[in-house]
Amino acid sequence: MTATEGTTTDGTTTDGTAATDMTIEGTTTDSGAPTTGASAARPSLEPRSDRVTVAPVRLAGGGPAHYVRAVRVIWLREVLRFAGDRTRIVSGLIQPFLFLFVLGTGLSRVVAHTNGVDYRTFLFPGVVALSVLFTAVFSGISIVWDREFGFLREMLVAPVRRSAIVVGKCLGGATTASLQGIVLLAIGGLVGVPYQPVLLLGLFGLMLLTSFAITALGLVLAARVKTIQAAMPLVQMALAPMMFLSGALYPIGNLPTWLQILTRINPVTYAVEAMRALVFSYLTIDSATRATLDPGVTWDGWRVPGGLDVVLVVVLSLVMLTGACLLFRKAE
Amino acid sequence: MAVETSEVSPHDPGGPRPGSPPDRDAAVSLRGLRKRYGNLDAVAGIDLDVQMGETFGFLGPNGAGKSTTIKILCTIVEPTGGAAVVAGHDVLRERNAVRRSIGLVFQETTLDDYLTAAQNLRFHADLYGVPKRDAVARAQGLLEMVGLADRRDSKVGTFSGGMKRRLEIARGLLHSPRVLFLDEPTVGLDPVSRATVWKYVDELRRAEGITVFLTTHYLDEAERCDRIAIMAQGRIVALDTPDALKAAVGADRVRLTATDPVAAATALSTRFDVEATTGADGALTFHVVDGERFLPRLLVELGVPITSVSVTRPTLDDVFFARTGSTISDADSVPAGPPRMRRPR
Ligand SMILES: Nc1ncnc2c1ncn2[C@@H]1O[C@H](COP(=O)(O)OP(=O)(O)O)[C@@H](O)[C@H]1O
Numbered sequence: 001m002t003a004t005e006g007t008t009t010d011g012t013t014t015d016g017t018a019a020t021d022m023t024i025e026g027t028t029t030d031s032g033a034p035t036t037g038a039s040a041a042r043p044s045l046e047p048r049s050d051r052v053t054v055a056p057v058r059l060a061g062g063g064p065a066h067y068v069r070a071v072r073v074i075w076l077r078e079v080l081r082f083a084g085d086r087t088r089i090v091s092g093l094i095q096p097f098l099f100l101f102v103l104g105t106g107l108s109r110v111v112a113h114t115n116g117v118d119y120r121t122f123l124f125p126g127v128v129a130l131s132v133l134f135t136a137v138f139s140g141i142s143i144v145w146d147r148e149f150g151f152l153r154e155m156l157v158a159p160v161r162r163s164a165i166v167v168g169k170c171l172g173g174a175t176t177a178s179l180q181g182i183v184l185l186a187i188g189g190l191v192g193v194p195y196q197p198v199l200l201l202g203l204f205g206l207m208l209l210t211s212f213a214i215t216a217l218g219l220v221l222a223a224r225v226k227t228i229q230a231a232m233p234l235v236q237m238a239l240a241p242m243m244f245l246s247g248a249l250y251p252i253g254n255l256p257t258w259l260q261i262l263t264r265i266n267p268v269t270y271a272v273e274a275m276r277a278l279v280f281s282y283l284t285i286d287s288a289t290r291a292t293l294d295p296g297v298t299w300d301g302w303r304v305p306g307g308l309d310v311v312l313v314v315v316l317s318l319v320m321l322t323g324a325c326l327l328f329r330k331a332e
Numbered sequence: 333m334a335v336e337t338s339e340v341s342p343h344d345p346g347g348p349r350p351g352s353p354p355d356r357d358a359a360v361s362l363r364g365l366r367k368r369y370g371n372l373d374a375v376a377g378i379d380l381d382v383q384m385g386e387t388f389g390f391l392g393p394n395g396a397g398k399s400t401t402i403k404i405l406c407t408i409v410e411p412t413g414g415a416a417v418v419a420g421h422d423v424l425r426e427r428n429a430v431r432r433s434i435g436l437v438f439q440e441t442t443l444d445d446y447l448t449a450a451q452n453l454r455f456h457a458d459l460y461g462v463p464k465r466d467a468v469a470r471a472q473g474l475l476e477m478v479g480l481a482d483r484r485d486s487k488v489g490t491f492s493g494g495m496k497r498r499l500e501i502a503r504g505l506l507h508s509p510r511v512l513f514l515d516e517p518t519v520g521l522d523p524v525s526r527a528t529v530w531k532y533v534d535e536l537r538r539a540e541g542i543t544v545f546l547t548t549h550y551l552d553e554a555e556r557c558d559r560i561a562i563m564a565q566g567r568i569v570a571l572d573t574p575d576a577l578k579a580a581v582g583a584d585r586v587r588l589t590a591t592d593p594v595a596a597a598t599a600l601s602t603r604f605d606v607e608a609t610t611g612a613d614g615a616l617t618f619h620v621v622d623g624e625r626f627l628p629r630l631l632v633e634l635g636v637p638i639t640s641v642s643v644t645r646p647t648l649d650d651v652f653f654a655r656t657g658s659t660i661s662d663a664d665s666v667p668a669g670p671p672r673m674r675r676p677r
């Protein structure tokens with residue numbers, strides 16, 4: 001549609017037609033009804049200038065296609081911002097490397113009972129999970145930055161369900177955290193993790209799922225936080241216990257009861273367990289060694305079967321996603 | 333002989349009858365709109381109709397409730413009471429319809445500094461569901477209109493305040509809104525950028541017949557609106573065209589300096605029954621009807637040597653003064669409520 005066409009049709013319509021279409025009370029807004037008619041019902045009060053050559057547009061929106069498009073662009077923004085932020089990429093990689101090669105190498109000399117298994121092989125799935133945890137929590141919390149720098153308001157006033165913002169952010173967090181995790185997967189061979197395509201794909205899938213859940217958790221934590229100063233201690237407070245109580249750094253069998261309980265209520269434990277079980281199923285080790293290093297999560301003696309841990313992470317994502325949607329429905 | 337002076341009086345601000353139903357054909361229609369924060373009435377009962385195609389301004393000092401009203405109109409703040417209809421849609425019950433009909437430029441910028449100008453516009457087009465085939469052309473046209481076409485691929489973080497404002501205006505128009513809200517669009521801008529922003533506002537109303545609803549605490553900006561509402565402490569204290577408001581004040585402002593200001597003030601009081609206020613610089617200010625005719629009498633009859641004298645037609649600040657008893661700049665310097673949370677930027 002050219003400018004002239006647009007303006008001619010404009011000029012002939014009368015004022016307020018869109019408004020009268022909508023006078024019935026209770027007409028819903030999301031139905032894709034002829035709501036805006038943005039361009040159709042504009043009065044031409046004064047002579048038109050030919051300086052503005054921009055044709056009016058008519059919004060398509062309201063339906064599922066619009067929703068998906070909104071989710072997609074919010075996701076895209078996360079990815080673009082991540083790709084443009086070299087410090088974040090580098091610092092996100094340094095931490096897991098320190099864990100794996102510094103902590104892992106240092107401790108492997110004193111850790112007993114590994115029956116010849118490199119402690120760093122044991123550590124690897126834990127570090128993958130932690131890397132995802134750090135990156136994803138920050139993706140979620142970054143909404144506080146969006147709020148502080150004003151951009152959140154641009155999203156909040158858009159004619160799209162608030163859940164699109166939440167879902168887009170979570171998918172963005174999952175993508176960026178998993179992209180970073182790929183670098184870790186690539187170096188797994190250095191610590192004795194076999195390069196098996198199915199294993200790597202499986203780990204990648206678990207990273208996506210875990211980071212999605214953790215981003216949603218970060219959003220829930222950040223939903224009512226108004227300033228960056230308040231967000232930083234919040235991140236610290238959330239991250240440290242989730243990391244130390246997860247079994248990422250030590251096997252979670254034979255722990256004192258209090259630690260047993262704390263690790264079992266930490267959702268990260270199940271993500272770590274799912275990844276470790278997957279890695280160990282590709283190692284050639286005897287069952288006694290495996291039972292020591294990867295005893296699985298037990299609930300009061302009952303062994304949580306493989307697969308249920310994944311289900312628990314899925315449940316966590318759904319609960320956090322719902323929570324974040326509810327919290328942002330009322331946000332201003 | 334006494335001279336007619338202006339006085340502070342409670343006044344019907346004009347506008348729609350309180351309690352009447354909102355006008356669904358209006359661009360903006362408010363009835364008894366209220367917003368309470370704690371025990372502060374940020375908006376204390378507003379009745380207002382803004383017609384389609386109008387350029388309408390809220391003029392008022394900081395804390396008057398201008399931004400709060402805009403936030404209610406764009407559905408991010410829920411009113412405590414009253415009704416608000418924007419482009420025919422109720423802000424509480426038809427949120428998405430309202431959002432699709434309006435464009436917004438907030439007082440604080442809402443751009444993503446890490447994205448380019450084009451990316452910011454693309455984000456907006458996707459969020460608002462602007463058809464893809466139109467979005468690129470419209471974005472390009474708007475970027476040209478605001479003179480940013482050559483910077484379309486620069487990160488917004490590298491833009492000056494004026495460029496950001498222009499980009500925000502372009503973005504606010506991307507989805508062809510019927511009503512464009514501009515909250516203090518020129519605050520913090522240099523005079524050239526301010527003039528540019530106004531150029532677009534004028535162009536828009538001419539070319540697209542769009543309704544522009546803006547807030548300001550600059551008098552000269554309020555002058556450019558078709559109609560203005562003067563706000564103070566959550567209320568509309570005056571509502572009309574700028575000319576009509578000034579004409580209603582009636583009195584002109586006379587400012588004079590004399591070698592002996594005290595004697596001059598006394599003479600004004602006894603001979604003309606005029607009470608003048610003495611400014612910090614010793615100049616005397618008072619209001620009289622038809623100041624230009626008063627001036628010759630003043631020069632002849634005052635009996636105290638005058639060093640300088642000027643007569644000014646009423647300004648909107650005089651209107652504000654007549655309705656509230658203080659000037660806008662005075663009201664600005666005294667915070668009307670608890671200090672606002674500010675963004676550290
Ligand atoms: N979120 C809020 N919480 C508490 N008070 C607020 C909030 N927003 C605004 N106010 C108060 O409401 C009054 C009106 O503010 P505002 O609408 O921003 O005024 P203006 O835009 O005219 O300067 C001020 O006194 C301000 O302190």
Ligand SMILES: [Mg+2]
Nearest residue numbers: 398399439516
């Ligand atoms: Mg304001």
